Amino acid sequence: MTTYVVIESITPNQSLVFSAQQGPQGAVGSTGPTGPTGTTGATGATGPTGSTGSTGPTGTTGATGVTGSTGPTGPTGTTGPTGVTGATGPAGATGVTGDTGPTGPVGATGVTGATGPTGPVGATGTTGVTGATGPAGATGPQGATGVTGVTGDVGPTGVTGATGPAGATGPTGAASTVPGPTGATGPAGTNGTNGAVGATGPTGPTGTTGLTGPTGPTGATGVGNIAGFNTQTGTTYTLVAADLSDIVTLSNAAAITLTVPPSVFSANDQIHAVQYGAGQVTFAQGTGVTILSAGATTTAPKLRTNKSAATVICTAANTFLIVGDIV
Numbered sequence: 001m002t003t004y005v006v007i008e009s010i011t012p013n014q015s016l017v018f019s020a021q022q023g024p025q026g027a028v029g030s031t032g033p034t035g036p037t038g039t040t041g042a043t044g045a046t047g048p049t050g051s052t053g054s055t056g057p058t059g060t061t062g063a064t065g066v067t068g069s070t071g072p073t074g075p076t077g078t079t080g081p082t083g084v085t086g087a088t089g090p091a092g093a094t095g096v097t098g099d100t101g102p103t104g105p106v107g108a109t110g111v112t113g114a115t116g117p118t119g120p121v122g123a124t125g126t127t128g129v130t131g132a133t134g135p136a137g138a139t140g141p142q143g144a145t146g147v148t149g150v151t152g153d154v155g156p157t158g159v160t161g162a163t164g165p166a167g168a169t170g171p172t173g174a175a176s177t178v179p180g181p182t183g184a185t186g187p188a189g190t191n192g193t194n195g196a197v198g199a200t201g202p203t204g205p206t207g208t209t210g211l212t213g214p215t216g217p218t219g220a221t222g223v224g225n226i227a228g229f230n231t232q233t234g235t236t237y238t239l240v241a242a243d244l245s246d247i248v249t250l251s252n253a254a255a256i257t258l259t260v261p262p263s264v265f266s267a268n269d270q271i272h273a274v275q276y277g278a279g280q281v282t283f284a285q286g287t288g289v290t291i292l293s294a295g296a297t298t299t300a301p302k303l304r305t306n307k308s309a310a311t312v313i314c315t316a317a318n319t320f321l322i323v324g325d326i327v
Contacts, residue, residue, distance in 0.1 A: 226272070255279050256275075271312045284300060293321070
């Protein structure tokens with residue numbers, strides 16, 4: 001027979017003694033009402049955590065499901081007002097300049113602008129007087145005549161032609177003091193063949209060249225380049241040595257007098273004068289100076305108008321020829 005022990009409750013620190021001689025258990029009585037729950041005892045101290053068990057093998061990753069279609073984009077919300085811009089912070093230090101990028105392709109060349117109108121051609125300056133030609137040098141003496149070449153050998157004399165027959169003797173005239181006529185001359189014999197011409201003798205040596213005659217003096221120098229410009233704006237001006245080969249420009253609203261001084265320039269010296277402006281330029285003789293010109297007043301010519309020019313040429317000591325656009 002099997003014996004069952006039912007423990008309804010155990011009082012702490014109480015021991016139960018079971019006897020093998022206990023009689024058979026009676027029928028279980030009906031359960032009495034449950035007594036009130038006792039107060040919960042204090043939680044015992046947590047025992048030490050057991051060591052972590054080894055991780056089991058990772059299971060096979062399941063196949064990725066099909067991605068669903070993207071839903072329609074919702075409407076964009078109204079943009080809010082822009083906030084007030086904050087004060088600009090201090091500029092940071094400039095970074096190191098990067099390498100220059102490759103040069104871009106050259107742009108197409110723009111259309112060439114129309115050529116501007118050609119400016120008016122300036123007036124041609126007066127031609128300077130041509131310098132006198134120097135005298136020709138003396139002709140050198142003629143060289144000695146070369147030695148005459150040896151005369152070639154004379155060719156052999158041709159064969160003498162046969163003598164023609166003698167004419168018949170005329171009758172003897174009567175004794176007279178007048179000589180009778182001479183009988184006709186018999187025909188001449190044929191000329192013999194000319195002998196061959198002898199070879200030409202060698203040419204004699206060339207005579208020595210005569211001395212070269214002395215070189216003639218150099219002619220006077222013609223007009224050269226302009227040395228520079230001297231700008232004058234007063235109503236009077238007297239030429240100075242530094243004006244040699246210069247262009248002296250004279251500009252003033254009133255009349256201008258240009259004086260040519262004595263003992264400053266030498267023969268062949270030239271000075272050019274140009275009127276710039278409304279004031280007409282009149283050339284004047286300095287003391288002891290003679291001016292020659294084709295102007296209305298020979299000794300005091302005037303430049304014709306604005307931009308007219310003339311050249312003052314010293315032809316001898318204190319003598320000057322003025323040529324150009326003068327009146």
